Amino acid sequence: MTVRADVAELLRAGYGDRTIARQAGVTLGSVTRARAELGLPKARGGIKGAGSPEDLFWQRVKPVDGDHLEWTGHRNGKGTPTLHWKRDNYSAYRLAFQIRHGHEPKGYAFVTCEHEGCVAPGHIGDSAVTARPAHHRGAIGRKPNGTREEIVALLKEGLSDKQIGNRLRTNPKRVSKIRAEEQVPAVVPVALTFAEQWAMHTEPVDGGHVRWTGRFRGDSPAVTDAGRTISVRRAAFERLHGRPPVGPAAPGCGYGPCVRPEHLEDRAIRQRTNSLYDAIFRAEAA
Ligand SMILES: [Zn+2]
Ligand SMILES: [Zn+2]
Known part of the structure; x- marks a missing residue:
């Protein structure tokens, strides 16, 4: 059998069979067979079980x-x-x-x-x-x-x-x-809130990171909120800090795909971190 590229990629990324089946829209059995075909061990840890x-x-x-x-x-x-x-x-x-x-x-x-x-x-x-x-x-x-x-x-x-x-x-x-x-104005259909889309399209990853499984605009995770396409990282950052990010909000944790709000940094945070390092190294050099 040939293994679909997206399934192979998810298998190699360490996801569980159930998660892969759901995400790729294939049967659980076909994922299990693909795993055997590629000689990959059973996934474990990584994705947390349901807490509720x-x-x-x-x-x-x-x-x-x-x-x-x-x-x-x-x-x-x-x-x-x-x-x-x-x-x-x-x-x-x-x-x-x-x-x-x-x-x-x-x-x-x-x-x-x-x-x-x-x-x-x-x-x-x-x-x-x-x-x-x-x-x-x-x-x-x-x-x-x-x-x-x-x-x-x-x-x-x-x-x-x-x-x-x-x-x-x-x-x-x-x-x-x-x-x-x-005189009741016509309504637009109820759209999912940001929080609902967040819950639906994120997955915890080993090391406390969070991965986006939803859609992307370019290479940036994106959702539709109040009819507009918005950046998931910008929205998550703003919800955590109570202010919009200055410049792009990017993961500072070393895990490239991360969208965990606590791991996102904007220009202001990066500058503060950098000047903190500078101060430490200057003090050491003196
Ligand atoms: Zn419906
Ligand atoms: Zn992270």
Whole structure:
């Protein structure tokens, strides 16, 4: 068998089979066979195991176009995406809701977008405000359509016409009409926050470094934030230091691909470090 170049590269970089399979979009079995083919030992250490069900959630998703996240993990008999962590089963929908809102969903958690298999935290709602979605239509006590009050409440929550239509089983055109009457501005679909993209696209590396697994602009890790492409290193630096970097933010730790905020230096930090060295060496020379 021939080993794909990207798989070979990840194998040689010391990643585990599971991580490589997820990243390269191939089966676990094919990675294991590729490892044997290249005569490489089993990976160990390096990548930390999941520290929480939320960690595990991020390991079981695959970003796709339109800011959706496809679930790559297990589904139970009812088709609900689930994961197993420390002897407990968790619903990926509930975890996603918790990640986005910081609290447990009230009632049921369900997908509000139309992308098959999506578990994106921004695309999961709960039944606190509204009735359950289409496939639960037969449930007892379920009204056929949303009331105007329900629609207005969801409009004010920032849902799109289509999302509200899906949730309330009502025509998005009716929602659009009420939106105009209530003068609620149209919404753009909820995008992932920087923190969510960070959690999704970073991996710890031996030596306390962090590696970027997401997209790049040129050779710089990049994400889309509020519709703009921004540098991951600049954003991470600013979040840690509370100020934007002066000049480029680059790893000062010796690990070239590093994006760990604590390992990033800007011109101001580099100059301070240099003058500190100069002062030490001048003092020694005197
Ligand atoms: Zn989605
Ligand atoms: Zn580092």
